[in-house]
């Protein structure tokens with residue numbers, strides 16, 4: 001079955017960006033996809049730094065490898081994505097996300113660094129072969145209330161998921177000749 005995997009780059013399991021990932025995954029599940037959320041903060045630090053390879057990191061990498069849709073969420077740290085997300089992506093080969101569709105999500109303290117979506121997350125995802133949907137999601141901390149993120153934020157996520165579902169099968173088929181060529 002087609003699957004969607006979300007990668008949380010926040011050190012907190014109660015994080016805002018993680019909440020947005022959970023919303024995106026719920027939408028994917030509603031569309032009939034298998035879903036899974038990977039909390040990078042649960043993985044051993046030595047694995048993330050590439051010094052060791054435990055079953056936990058092998059399992060996380062395999063889940064991403066098997067997914068058709070990859071949703072990446074991160075807090076803005078120092079005007080970019082979190083270091084934890086960076087080291088996780090350093091474990092991938094250049095074609096690791098070939099044929100997959102990616103959705104970029106970030107939250108920040110304010111709006112000053114909202115270009116993290118277009119200037120940091122899109123190039124990161126493209127560097128490993130993913131096709132990134134047109135709609136990226138950026139939310140400030142002020143856009144979260146006691147009941148969760150504002151509707152304007154969840155509506156953007158719904159739109160991004162719809163885009164991903166629309167192109168996921170096409171992206172997978174289109175990548176096949178390139179995958180075959182790189183193996184040959």
Ligand SMILES: Cc1cc2nc3c(=O)[nH]c(=O)nc-3n(C[C@H](O)[C@H](O)[C@H](O)COP(=O)(O)O)c2cc1C
Nearest residue numbers: 010015016017075076077078079107108109110113
């Ligand atoms: C170490 C650190 C660096 C941060 N740097 C920025 C920043 O450069 N720009 C910004 O808008 N917010 C910054 N923030 C605020 C977080 O991005 C923001 O609170 C975010 O929503 C937290 O996401 P999370 O709840 O998913 O972890 C920083 C927070 C921390 C702890």
